[in-house]
Structure formats: structure tokens, C-alpha cells
Amino acid sequence: MDRYETVIGLEIHVELQTASKLFCGCSATFGGEPNSNCCPVCLGLPGSLPVFNRRAIELAATAALALNSEIQGKSRFDRKNYFYPDLPKAYQVSQYDQPLAKGGFLDFRIKNEIRRVNLERVHLEEEAGKLLHAGESILDAEYSLVDYNRAGIPLLEIVTRPDLRSGSEARFFLESLRLLLLYIGVSDCKMEEGSLRCDANISLRPTGSQELGIKTEVKNMNSFKAVEAALEFEAVRQEKILNSGGKVGQETCHWNEETRETIPLRGKEGSSDYRYFPEPDLLPLLLEKSLIRELAASLPELPLQRFQRLQDNYGLAESEAQIFIDNRDLGDFFESAAKTYNNYRNLANWVQGDFLFQVRERGYRLEKTLPDHLVEILVQLDNGEISRPVAKNLLAESLKTGRSPLELIATNNLGRITGRDQLLPLVEQVIAENPGAVDNFRRGKEKAVAFLVGKVMALSSGRADPGELNRLFRDIITK
């Protein structure tokens, strides 16, 4: 047994997908010319007043519902005061002791098991501006540049309880959370663009102990892989300190992607003093029960629910269902095709195999492909009208041209060539063209017949049946 247990809690920030900012009508779109989406409200100019964006509140409440967090009928916004240039007002409008939603949990799959992570709270706040550091790193920059386009975009904060036990668990949890948020459509969750971010609190404690050890806060993890790597590294760093009889300092660490290590940031002495107080410019936020019911009713099927249903309804294996969960559009394609084709396992096989391969390889847009076309091919294949190689070619051709497989079969004469009468001309042609192989077969070389069958298959563009050909060649040559 390990000497220490790792204890991790996450703080996740998600930019909500609204058209305008949380408190003003400036565009909330990513990118754009620096400082082009700014107004007196999001710049914190005197005399300006914030007004809530209804959509932001609804998206936040939707996320809270999906996370089983209890939405508060009345919540309040507070000012979190600190000086930092990404904050034009010198305070961030956030929520403190009366958050939008309390508690909650997310169940997620890890190594074929369902794990539950409990949540502390879900609240809404405003995004800060973006700082660009001139120079090599944050520490040796000569100056910083500020872009306030991002300032004021609605930001959802999700705080978990310290329920995670390793970096890889944290990563699985985050990936599941991202999928959930994508399903309910509240955010695009792009870690590389910063619309999903994660900070972590991590501490070690002697295995079996219930008390929490001294924690560090790890920041600057810009990908799921980075979260895993940073937390695994930090756990080892803390373990070394504890093993040598030292004490972990309660500090903030930065993950360095290049050196792949967590570096404690010195100089932040003592705990922060944010002097939260109620935002006088905003009245309490009241959420009617009827609105909450309405939002709850419009929640789509969530990933874990779909995972279960795909297995129940279609008899899919866990691994197959998982692929459709992770690739929601592909799952939709499958379900759409399954309406008219009921050999579900075979369908799933084709969708996740040849179909997905073609789509990825050639970069087809999934939403432009027709489930009916795949079904047409599979039905023809099942009925013995076409051979398997032809089915594959047909799929490729139909994806490429958008033409119906049935039409392609008819115009290109792709139906199977079966029966002695139809095959004989081809067989005789190959025998005439390959006297060497025929001789070899007569002398007892079994492999020669496979060669001859291959020739006919090529000649017929895969439309003949190899088994039937095999019998036919033996029949004719040995006569």
C-alpha cells in the first residue's frame, strides 16, 4: 500500500456561449481586434451600470441542473476586490456566500467503473481580460499588454469537493465534464482557446487518514494531458518533501509545459484578502421555480444516460457505446440509420469501421452524409446482391459523390456475378491467360488456385464470390 493518498479538488471555469457579455451588449465572440468589444460597462468606467444577460443566467442554471446542483431561488453577486491589470474595475463581479447553485455531483466512467465526484457549488461570474506578456515568460517580461475583449464574458465556476485521488482521475473527470457541457450546449469548452480552464488544489495525507494535508494550488494547465501530468508531478514533489521530513508550503504552483514540472510561485505571502462585499450595482437574482422546471424539462439526454440506452436499445458493447458517446454526431448518425436497419451490431461495426475511416481519411463532413445510403449498402450486402469488397467501394463512392448506392449499383453494374453461366467466361479467360498457374495446380500446387481466383476477382472488380470461384476452377481444371 502507498504511504500517502493524493487528494485533489478542482476549480473549473467555463465561458458560456452567449452572443453578448454578462453585463453589457458587447460581443462575446472569441478573437476579434484587440479591445474592439469594449464599452463603459466592461471597462469599468464611472457611471456605468451592469444589467444581467438572461441567456447567461439560463445557461448557468442549465449547467447547474445537469450537474445535480441545487439552484437557489435567490442568489447574490459580490465584488471580489484585487488589483490586477486584467481587471479594469479592480474587482471582479462574482458570487460569494449566496451562489447560484449549491452542492451537486457528476458521475463518470473510469476504467469500466462509475465514479462520483461531489460538487461544492456552481456559480456565475465575469471573465477577466487577457494579458499578453512580452518576453520569454511571465517572470522576465518587460511589460504586459491587455486586451479587454474577454472582460465581462459570462464565466461559470464549478468547484468540486476534494474527491479525486490521482492526476489521471482528474483528467477523466474533466473530460467527462467537458462532454456533459458540450451535450447541454452551454459552452464550446475549448481548452486551447481558454473557454475551459482548470485549477487544482492538491495535497497528500497518510493513507487511511481522514484529515486533509497542506495543499498547493496548481495553475496554468492548458490541456487535459497537462492536468494529468502536472498533478502527477506535484504529488511526487510533495511526497519527496514529506518523506524527507519537510513541510509542504501552502503556495501556488505554475505548471511549466516545457520543463514538465510544477514551479512554486514565491512572493504571494499569506492568504489573499479579497474583501468580498455585495455588489451594490446589482439587485438580488431571483429564479422562478417555473423557469427552473422549464430548463430542467429541456435538458437533452446526458452522456451517461445515452451510454446506458445505447446498450439497452441496440445491444451494443460498452466500448461501442463509448465511441458513440465521445463522438456525439457519429452516435446520431448511427441512431438515424438504426431506424431502418435492425442488425445493430453490424451497423455499429460499419459506422465505427469503414464509414468512420472514410469520413476521417477524406475529411467529409458528417452532417452531410446520409445514414440511408449506408443502410442501402448493408441491405444489398445482407441480401447477397453485392459482395463485401463491392460494398466497401460503394461506400467510398457514395460518400465521395453523394449519390445513392442503389443508383450506383444499377448504373455501374455492380451487382454480384454468380452462377456457372455468368462466371464461366471470366474463368475461361483467366485459364487461357495463365497457363503456368494452371499447370502448377495440376501438379498439386494448392496455392495456384488462389492466384487464379484472385485474377477473376480483379477482373470482376470484386463482384464475384471467391468460394464459388474456387469450386469452379477445381471443377474445370481437374476434369
Added chain:
Amino acid sequence: MSEDFLKEVEHVSRLARLNLKPDEKEKVAGQLQSILGIAKKIQELDTTGVEPTSHVINLPAILREDVVRSSLPVDQVLLNAPKRNKNYFQVPRITAVE
């Protein structure tokens, strides 16, 4: 003025980025103490059964529709910039995070 209270004044003024000279500190400390005195007086009131309020007007927040409206021209946005660098605000380098 007690040592402890002066320390508190120093702490609060540092948080507010106020550079107080020693005589100013004494003066501010006196003012702050009288303000706190008033707060203390109010705290003597019996508020059992009274719901805490953070607002004098008893109204819920108003919500607006999620509609984009035009922003300020960039030149106006940057009018108050301590230093402008292209279309960015330029600020001294930040040494510690937060």
C-alpha cells in the same frame, strides 16, 4: 491609537494601494475608528428575525435579452490607457500572479 489598530490601517491601505505618510496614517486611523464606532453602535440593535439585506430597494434584478450592441470605437476605449501599444493597453510587467 493602539499598535494593533495602526497595523490594521496599514493593511487596509496597502490593499487599497494608498501610500499614507505617518501623519496621514494617524489622521485616517482616527477617522476609521469613528466609522467603526458607528458600525459597532448599529450592531447593538436586536435584529433577530430580520432577514439580512444587501439592498435598500426590495426588487429583483432585471434581465436583458442576449443581444449584441455596438461597442466603443477602439480609440475611445484606449483614451484612458496609461500607455497605449498599438490597440492594447500597456502595463508594467506583472511579477506575481494575483
